[in-house]
Structures are given as structure tokens and as C-alpha cells.
Amino acid sequence: MCVRPCFAALNGLPPEVLRRIIEYLKVESKKSLREVCWFLHQNLGLCDEVTFKEWKLGTISARGLRQFADEVTTVKGIQILELTEGSTAESDSSIEYLLSKHPELNTVRLFQSQCSNRCLQALFSHPSIEKIQLSRSNITGEIELAGTQQKLSLVELNLSGCTDLTNKGLACLLDWTNGDSLAELDISETNVSLLDFSSMTTDIKNLEVLNLFDCPKLTDSDFMSLFNQVGSVLKKLDLSFTTFPLCTLAY
Numbered sequence: 001m002c003v004r005p006c007f008a009a010l011n012g013l014p015p016e017v018l019r020r021i022i023e024y025l026k027v028e029s030k031k032s033l034r035e036v037c038w039f040l041h042q043n044l045g046l047c048d049e050v051t052f053k054e055w056k057l058g059t060i061s062a063r064g065l066r067q068f069a070d071e072v073t074t075v076k077g078i079q080i081l082e083l084t085e086g087s088t089a090e091s092d093s094s095i096e097y098l099l100s101k102h103p104e105l106n107t108v109r110l111f112q113s114q115c116s117n118r119c120l121q122a123l124f125s126h127p128s129i130e131k132i133q134l135s136r137s138n139i140t141g142e143i144e145l146a147g148t149q150q151k152l153s154l155v156e157l158n159l160s161g162c163t164d165l166t167n168k169g170l171a172c173l174l175d176w177t178n179g180d181s182l183a184e185l186d187i188s189e190t191n192v193s194l195l196d197f198s199s200m201t202t203d204i205k206n207l208e209v210l211n212l213f214d215c216p217k218l219t220d221s222d223f224m225s226l227f228n229q230v231g232s233v234l235k236k237l238d239l240s241f242t243t244f245p246l247c248t249l250a251y
Helices: 003-011 015-023 027-034 038-043 062-071 088-101 117-124 167-175 195-199 220-230
Strands: 054-061 077-084 107-110 131-134 156-158 184-186 209-211 236-238
Touching (some): 054 062, 062 088, 077 088
Parallel strands (some): 054 077, 107 131, 156 184
16 A cells, blocks of 8 residues: 555655645645644644634744635634744734734734744734733833723733743733733743832732742742732642742741
8 A cells, every 4th residue: 555655755754844845735735634644633733623713833934824824714722833934023923914814813822933022012902812822932021002902801821931021021011911810820931020010000819820930030029929919819839940938938
């Protein structure tokens, strides 16, 4: 049978070559190809119909993301392992284009990219967004939104590994978030110290998950200021690889 040699030929291709070939296919063709074998199923992460159009794109270029936005009808959630082959401006522009084409989008998970505050501002200006993940991106968080804009009803905000994130930027983002809705906050592997939390106007009182893993600049007093707000409802707290003394939490 010819199935095994074909499979071997595909399996032997370097991942970047396979991704480049796949980029030229339309979404429906990718769906069909994904059913050929397990190898292609794994490397053609697409839409999970069960989770209401949660798309898993793996690694994709800025140009490929624009093509995706044009080809699909409904995108409520999207997960991108890495946004590649583009400058910061191109990466930001591709996310802006995706948001403009799909007003129904409520979840964006981006694990690694060159995206900047421009992308973050577009996400915070998108009224349907409920979950944002911009891990390992170039954001500082210091964005400016229209004074008349309604606060975003974020449920989840994940900025893990964003080493340029500032105290002011984090406070700014949380101030533009409806404090009643936010349930998960991940700022692990960042340099924030929570210094500006005392100036926040948003009361984060329903936070259930807080990840502060490897935040070397975290201070006792500023953490306690936050903990006093959320401690009664907090279900999961990660303080691994911080200098914060856990004995301070005894009360």
C-alpha cells in the first residue's frame, strides 16, 4: 500500500517546511487533510467544534493569520502557539485585523509573539473579549483608552513572561477591567512588584486564581495590599520562586 511511504515522506519533512506548505491551503482543505492520519491531525491544529469554535493554530505567520481571518466564518476563541515571521508592527496589525473581521471573538491566547501595547490596546478596545493571554510578548501594559470606553468584563488575564510589564502598566490594565468579573490573573515570570496597586480604582474582589511564580521584585507590603482584597475568595495561589515569606499569610 502507498499509505506508509506517503506518511513517511510527510513525517520526514522539517516542521518549518510543513508549516509553509500548509499555509497555502484554505481552511476547509486543512480540515480534510487533518483527517488523513494522526501525524497531520497533530500538526494541523484547527477548530474544536465541541468548544464553540475554539481554534488552535499552533505556529503561524502574521500573513497566515490574516488569511485565516478572511477564510473562517466564526471565531469565538483562538489559541496561537507562536506568531512568527513578522515585525512587531506586522504582528500587531495581524491581531487588529483578526479583531476587526471577527467581532464575536471573546478569547485570544497567544503564547509567544512580538506583539506590543498596540495589540494590547486593540484587545482592550474589543468589547467581546473575556479572556486574554499575551505570554512572552513586548507589552508594558501602559495603554491609553478613550475616557468614555466601558470597562472590559475580563474573566482571565495572562501576561506571564512579559518582562517589560511595569507596575504602572499592570495597574492601568486592571483599572480598565471590571473588577467583579476577573477570576484569573497570571503575571508569573515578570518584574512587577505590585507597587502601584494602592492607586488602583478597581476593586478586584472575586479573583480565584493568582499566579505570581518567579516574580523577584514582589514586595511583602504590596502583596498584602492585594491579598487583603482577594484573600477571602482566592482558591489557587502560586508564590513559587519568590522571596515573599509565606508566614506573613498567617492571620
